[in-house]
Amino acid sequence: MPLHIREETPADHAAIYALTEAAFRNAPHTSHTEQLIVDALRASGALAISLIAEDDREIVGHVAVSPVVLSDGSTGWFGLGPISVAPAHQKQGIGAMLMKLALDTLRARGVAGCVVLGDPAYYARFGFLPEPALVLPGVPAEYFQAIALRGEVPAANVRYHTAFEAG
Numbered sequence: 449m450p451l452h453i454r455e456e457t458p459a460d461h462a463a464i465y466a467l468t469e470a471a472f473r474n475a476p477h478t479s480h481t482e483q484l485i486v487d488a489l490r491a492s493g494a495l496a497i498s499l500i501a502e503d504d505r506e507i508v509g510h511v512a513v514s515p516v517v518l519s520d521g522s523t524g525w526f527g528l529g530p531i532s533v534a535p536a537h538q539k540q541g542i543g544a545m546l547m548k549l550a551l552d553t554l555r556a557r558g559v560a561g562c563v564v565l566g567d568p569a570y571y572a573r574f575g576f577l578p579e580p581a582l583v584l585p586g587v588p589a590e591y592f593q594a595i596a597l598r599g600e601v602p603a604a605n606v607r608y609h610t611a612f613e614a615g
Contacts, residue, residue, distance in 0.1 A: 451542065453549055456498040456510075461490070463507040464500065471532035481614055482530040488611035489514050496526060497553055501533075501542050508537040511546040513554065514611070516563060518582075520604035524560030527608050547574050554597055561596045563606055568593060582606060 456464060468483035489495040494514045501509030511531040518525055528550060533543045551574060554562055564571050568578065568590050576593035581603035584592040594601055 451508075451545070452502045453499055453509075453545060454502070456500050460500055460507060461487075464498075464510050467507055467510055467534055468530060468532040470535060471538075472530070473535075482532065484614035485530060485611050486510070486512050488614040489609060492609065492611055494609045494611060497550055499546055499549055499553075501546055503537065507534075509533045509542040509546050511543075511550045513550050513562070514609050516609070517607045518602055518604035519607070520602050522560065522602040522604060524558075524598070525606070526554060526559055526562050527606075528562050528564045529566065544574075551575075551595070551597075558598060560598050561594055561601065563592065563594045565592050567591075584608075 464486060465483045468486055472478050472480055472482045489512060490498070495512055496515060497511070497513035499511050500507050509532065511528065513526050513528050516525050516527045531543055531546060551562065563582065564576050565584060565587060571593050575595045578590050578592065579594045579601045580589065582594050582601055584606050
């Protein structure tokens with residue numbers, strides 16, 4: 449069966465948790481709480497987009513998108529992540545497919561933009577760039593990137609949902 453991407457269902461929650469934990473288990477620069485963050489976003493109703501990639505009915509990838517708050521009062525901005533791919537399925541383009549569909553979904557919803565915290569070399573290929581005026585306090589500027597989907601990138605500090613403090 450070819451790779452299939454769809455929205456999560458309640459029956460997927462345990463598999464998403466296990467997948468996310470496995471995907472970040474040996475990753476550097478992480479608190480290893482990504483699976484807890486996804487659960488906390490879901491429990492608080494802040495999981496705006498939750499897509500899974502299935503390969504032969506096995507969940508092999510997941511991406512979460514949630515709203516962020518900008519200090520200047522701008523609305524319609526979202527944070528992408530965590531994004532997880534099962535270790536045995538990494539480097540096969542699954543993460544890229546999830547990224548593209550998540551961004552397409554945000555565009556279709558007419559949102560203002562999206563931010564991501566991560567490897568600049570990876571996320572630049574999707575249009576994310578460091579934006580000096582958009583700041584995540586305490587994070588090196590090159591690792592916090594944004595993409596405007598409608599309008600301009602505002603000058604503001606960004607705050608992720610409190611679910612990102614899970615752990």
